[in-house]
Amino acid sequence: LSNVRDSILQACERYGREGFRVLGLAYKDITGDPLINRDDETGMIFLGFILLYDPPKADVKITLDNLENAGVHLKIISGDNEHTVRHTAELIGLPASKVLTGKQLQNIGDDALPTLASQTNLFAEVEPHQKERIIRALSAKGSVVGYLGDGINDAPALKAADVGISVDSGVDVAKEAADIVLLDKDLDVLLQGIMEGRRTFMNTLKYIFITTSANFGNMFSLAGVSLFIPYLPMLPKQVLLLNFLSDVPALFIASDKVDEEALQQPKKWNIRLIRQFMFVFGAQSSVFDFITFGALLLIFKVQESVFQTAWFVESVITEVLILLVIRTTRRAWRSRPSPWLLWAGALVVGLTLLLPYLPFASLLGFVPLPPGLLAGMAGIAVAYALLSEYVKGRFFRVARI
Structure with a gap:
């Protein structure tokens, strides 16, 4: 027997x-x-x-390689026996040298599990509460954890994960516990979702960089120049129009292209980086504003309306230029923006240059600008863009996104 x-x-x-x-x-x-x-x-x-027998899809190894290259590390947590889990891992290209079983987990304390779980790719013969324990251990180690499951036994782990993912063919309990339900049972869909999320994150970060630095710089410039001139440096209605025009191209950041290297690894919010960016580029913006003020008052010796019009024109143009510069960590000419963003920027610059010469310009407090003054403003704007490109390179070499 x-x-x-x-x-x-x-x-x-x-x-x-x-x-x-x-x-x-x-x-x-x-x-x-x-x-x-x-x-x-x-x-x-x-x-x-x-x-x-439920063999993995033929192309799953390619998808898993792409996920790994994108900084997403895959682990198998299964109730199946150790040999089945190891065989599946070998088929899809996961290292199968080390398997942690549910029985072994019973003898591992909560203090030791986070390190051990992060070093292990395969978990076999685990019970539902052990799946949840593994997920919490990985989170305790600092990982952002997603869990993909479609069975009743997966519900606790789906709840514990930062992102619980189930499939449309899964049981109702799993789908209710999940944050995301995939309509297509394909890991490639998950990869596409991750990439789209990273694009959204990077474009959101661009918008925050641009708006915070511009607002900080404008606020400082307005407050500073008001100490030296007996009139408003820009009328309230001109400030509102400036904000509206500069926001038009910024709206199209949502559709902007993102450099491939920015999508390769996961990103986290870094408030300190945003604050540093705001101070560096906001201060630089104010420096060039004061150069503009000096040129207008000391070289061109302009009066109130011309001063306001010239600073308005210079402010809009430089905001569009800085948007095109800092939308990428590459050199600006090596990263192509989306057509919508490019056309919106060109339209805003063209309209801004045209505004002082339109019949209703006086209603907004604008007056025509002499060609020599326009050329001077253009020179300052170009110098601002070139210096911004240099400062951007130095900034992102020190502070990585």
């Missing part, structure tokens, strides 16, 4: 190594006993195995 038992276990292990989920089938005659309990599961006659 011992030899028979050993041969059955060996066969079970062999099938597991081949990737099968193995169910043992046995029977026992309990006629006349209306109640069946655990004690009845003895002295049964073994009939054989039921083998279940």
